[in-house]
Amino acid sequence: MSRRPVNPSRRLADGGSISFVSSIKAKSQNSPLLSIGLVIVGAILLIGFIYSSSGGSSGDIKDVSKLEGGVSCTSEVLHALPILKKAYGDSMRKVLHVGPDSCLLVPSLLEEDTEVWGIEPYELDDVSAKCKGLIRRGIVRVADIKFPLPYRAKSFSHVIVSDALDYLSPRYLNKTLPELVRVSTEGVVIFSGYPGQQRARGGEVSKFGRPAKLRSASWWIRFFVQTGLEENETAGKKFAQASAKKAYKPACQVFHLKSYP
Structure with missing residues (x-):
């Protein structure tokens, strides 16, 4: 049997990313708290992705x-x-x-x-x-x-x-x-x-x-x-x-x- 590991990068949507980032940037200039919040959320999501890709914990079974x-x-x-x-x-x-x-x-x-x-x-x-x-x-x-x-x-x-x-x-x-x-x-x-x-x-x-x-x-x-x-x-x-x-x-x-x- 063959294995077909799934490339996680395929799951990332690339459509409309420029306008989305621009709107967030405009809003962040008005609200420093919003920028800080987005950074924290992004860090949490990144850590979670790395953890799941590495195989997770022994409790997965x-x-x-x-x-x-x-x-x-x-x-x-x-x-x-x-x-x-x-x-x-x-x-x-x-x-x-x-x-x-x-x-x-x-x-x-x-x-x-x-x-x-x-x-x-x-x-x-x-x-x-x-x-x-x-x-x-x-x-x-x-x-x-x-x-x-x-x-x-x-x-x-x-x-x-x-x-x-x-x-x-x-x-x-x-x-x-x-x-x-x-x-x-x-x-x-x-x-x-x-x-x-x-x-x-x-x-x-x-x-x-x-x-x-x-x-x-x-x-x-x-x-x-x-x-x-x-x-x-x-x-x-x-x-x-x-x-x-x-x-x-x-x-x-x-x-x-x-x-x-």
């Missing part, structure tokens, strides 16, 4: 779940990370996240004892400086997950996928899920929306060109069996126990799959 009151399973990964650590222990050494907003999620998941990599499954139109840096260093890749992943077998201890599989038809799921399992050694964790669940606006229609198909737990379990994938019941039980102890109730469905032997 939290905003994903607030859009239109919808639910983002990608932001849910952050909430579930301590529970996943309890379920999988020290085996979570090298993690691949597959899903939108990997550029925001990967830096938030980084820890001293854990490597985190990411795949953005959709074409990126507006890329922050921070995201460009991650892509340039190969930490985050833009790749169509309907095709083989650009990694060797067993490249990661765990693969976490969110807000991506819900948009795939069974035809492509038959190829994508085995690929996620192929590149893992300790398992795959799937975050999927509940049937009838309201999604964040950004996820209602993905760049796959279709709305999310939110499936029931029974549908997923049947699909795992049909595809020859085995659920990791041990990890699932540990995740449920840790969730109960922390009073954590996932906003998305969470499935645990075993890696290939």
